[in-house]
Amino acid sequence: MKRQAFLWAGAALAFAAPLAFAQSLPSGPVKIVVGYSAGGAVDVVARAVAVRLQAELKQPVIVDNKPGGGSNIAARTVVTSPADGATLLMAANAVAANMALYQPAPYDVEKDLAPVALIGRVPVIIAVNPESPYKTLAQLIEAAKAKPESVGYATPGNGSTPHLAMELFASAAKINFMHVPYKGGAQALTDVIGGQVPVVALNALEILPHWKSGKLRPLAVLSAKRSALFPDVPTIAESGFPGFEASVWYGLMAPAGTPKPVLAALSAAAVKAAHSTEVKERLAQAGGDSTPGDAAAFAKHLHAERERYTKLITAAKIKPD
Missing domain, CATH: 3.40.190.10 (Periplasmic binding protein-like II)
Structure with a gap:
């Protein structure tokens, strides 16, 4: 009887895990907002991620291009969206730089947005x-x-x-x-x-x-390692600047206040998507690499990039167009 009860308990847990995952997610389509025009590098990566994310979440995932304002229009769209996991931002370096570039700051990337997952880099x-x-x-x-x-x-x-x-x-x-x-x-x-x-x-x-x-x-x-598409082109480190890197990076973010179970479910699905052959191949075609990272890794990276850009922009007095 004890063995039978144990088996029934195991079966119940196995059933409960995907059920809990599904209950953590929004019921309708998930939208990935992109702050750049269709066909650009950010858009290309977003569409590859959307396909795999749809397979992981088992619900529709669409890409919504909102170019303009140095990607601030897209970011503000996500910041002001309901914090239910249904609206995500395909973020790039601009989200870490724009608070120093634009005054008043259009948003606070570490307060108004929540990291979901790092996806990849293109040099x-x-x-x-x-x-x-x-x-x-x-x-x-x-x-x-x-x-x-x-x-x-x-x-x-x-x-x-x-x-x-x-x-x-x-x-x-x-x-x-x-x-x-x-x-x-x-x-x-x-x-x-x-x-x-x-x-x-x-x-x-x-x-x-x-x-x-x-x-x-x-x-x-300007990356840590050579690009597979440019195998004969040296890295910045090989050219005399070890440790230097200035790649374009991509990651998914959600509105601040999104429930932790929802963020956890989205993060797990996004990391799996970044590990997929399809996303790796799409990034490789753009000259980059898949560099999956969970929400904690993305938060750490984002903070470091924000500090680096703020210091540079302030010292060089850089202003946006």
Whole structure:
């Protein structure tokens, strides 16, 4: 009888676990809000995650693009949504930087949003026109040291992740570049390919097709390890800056006040999604890596990034477009 009771208890627990998981989740569709246009790196990652998250949660997961305001429109949409787990933000570096960039601050990322899970990273790449005299990052640094602010670099705009990455790099290298901000990556690429600006800093996904067509020559990836899509391009650490990294990262966040059981269920599902072959492949196609992390790991990462960006933006007096 005792053995039979034990077996019945085990069966009951096995049934209760998925039931408890399901009861922790919102009953309707889950929406992932993206602060960038369709087709961009953040959107591509969000859609891959949505497919796997739908399989894990066994309910519809949709992507809602709300570009503009340096991703503040999307973030505010999630901040002001009901804290029930039905509305999530596909966050990137901007959520850690925008409180220092914009005054008054549009939100407090550590008070108004709750980390769900880290998903992955895509490196920022420094590239030049193939006709450029700079063959290596060392040569670029040497030129910038010889004539401060004589070497211009293009980015998608003031306060963009590539801009902040280059400012962090310039600080580490003790050099001064001349920043040339554009209204998006496409315009920046056009002028660098055309020879109007010598250097461009963008995420790997935007650099890739122009490197393949021979229109750009990458000098370095600003990540801890080499990109599988750019195997011959050295990392920033290999170029003389060990420990330095300035990648674009992605993670899911929910409105503050979302019940802990809901956050736990969403975090578990999101980490599984990040571990999936589909998400790994999509990130690899963008030149990045899956770097799954639970809510606690994401919170720690977010706090460190916020401090790093706040210090940089304040010291350099960076203002958004």
